[in-house]
Amino acid sequence: MTAPTWALAIHGGAGTILRAKMTPEKEAAYHEALRRVLDAGQAVLRDGGLAVDAVTAAVVVLEDEPLFNAGRGAVFTSAGEIEMDAAVMDGRNRQAGAVAGIFGPKNPVHVARLVMDSPQVMMAGAAAVELARKAGLPIRDRDYFFTEARWNALQETLKLREAGAAETDPARRHGTVGAVALDLSGNLAAATSTGGMTAKAPGRIGDTPVIGAGTFADNATCAVSATGHGEIFIRWTAGAEIAARIRHAGQTLEDAATVVVMQDLMPNDGSGGVIAVDRAGNIAMPFNCEGMYRGMVRQGHEAQTFIYR
């Protein structure tokens, strides 16, 4: 047994970064935002709080920050609407909550927590929003979630589609936020939240709220939060597969996460990445595209944030 330690990793989306479109100011803004997210999560862990509370706190900050595609700043569907997915999983008992296609609640991850504490695991649409309303969670209107940048991205994507051209800017293909944590009691947890893909089909559900795909946590193995081409992450059960490689094949977290991202997902059009943490506080953050907004902090270490390789 090693001494109790805590660890936190976060992401703000992968494959969403083109160096050509980045400015020093924008880069600094991303790093600053990621620091605030790490601060929110580690404040919980340092004080002996639960991993599931730490990942929730971190994801709330990511959702509130318009730079990232979740909560405020979420992308638009092809119909010009916003439909958000979120999930949370507690490794202590594998309790899980997920919501799909919701609009209104300020923090979708809080709605996922409500579902986790209900007899359900996954809820869609209006019924999930109603649950949030009844619980008194803050509700926001279209003005709150709307960002000029996402709206312009939708218009450009729709124009490209009309012209029969392929979407070349990965910034419009995906973007998701998430956090994974180990707390001082040895518990793991994961939370993920997203607006999905720009110009996605209305009603489309990605990997974020699919337990075992975009979100997974089990104290016996690891906690995982994914970002990328969700359909492929679902078909390759990304989160569950990383855990299974640790549990059944005796692989390290780093090996298991890297194999899934590089050998399962990448050759099958599954661009993106994952963040993962295990019981010993090891952190893996492999991705197979140009960049992934990410950060990590561990007990006794300085917080670090990254964008590119």
Place this chain on the structure above:
Amino acid sequence: MTAPTWALAIHGGAGTILRAKMTPEKEAAYHEALRRVLDAGQAVLRDGGLAVDAVTAAVVVLEDEPLFNAGRGAVFTSAGEIEMDAAVMDGRNRQAGAVAGIFGPKNPVHVARLVMDSPQVMMAGAAAVELARKAGLPIRDRDYFFTEARWNALQETLKLREAGAAETDPARRHGTVGAVALDLSGNLAAATSTGGMTAKAPGRIGDTPVIGAGTFADNATCAVSATGHGEIFIRWTAGAEIAARIRHAGQTLEDAATVVVMQDLMPNDGSGGVIAVDRAGNIAMPFNCEGMYRGMVRQGHEAQTFIYR
């Protein structure tokens, strides 16, 4: 290498059977219906058809038969509505399609097939129904899906809830249909369809459309279709875990499926069962409750149907 062979297993729900409520006539009707389901699936496989077409054909018959909780005969939500989930997965390439919370299309499994052939993997509600409508799939009204037995079950469950009593009749807790198959070309596939749990919360999504939980297929390992307390099957990623045990722990299909049903699910309130088939045509059908409507047929063997242990 063994010689090419085909195999098919089907289920019409588990834990839904109380001997006390069963009559010889009813039992005979179930066996007869299961035979028709096997006939539909094996007609495809015998002729060298694809596993994914065989499981679809089998599930269509299960959906059309009011005895089972899927398609015609689906159960009602607490609001008295019908919300159906379905999924299909093709082990050749892990292509998958799933729909959640749909009402209207006569055969939800056909809508899942449409989604499988789209860029999406999972779609919810009205958008999925619209997809079916555009493709010209048959749409039915409430009268078609309505069955007296399911309506009475809802009323009794709601009365029990009002009285603060626990639901004791597992027939009202769950019920799902599904099929898994191996075709003569060595391909595996799975399909699952359900009305969910009687008096379920509107918007609730169970394990059926969650790839890696209630539905999973990969030529490298096995095909799985589950039935039971869906929330637990999601949290334990039932389908993906059976495949992972075969792939990474070298377990047999029978061992992998049995461990998941008996040791992962049962102690965690996960009553139900799975049907599974592997590349060699082995079939496993473990369940941890009183009974599971099920049947199997393999090349060169007589079809068999079962209800109890």
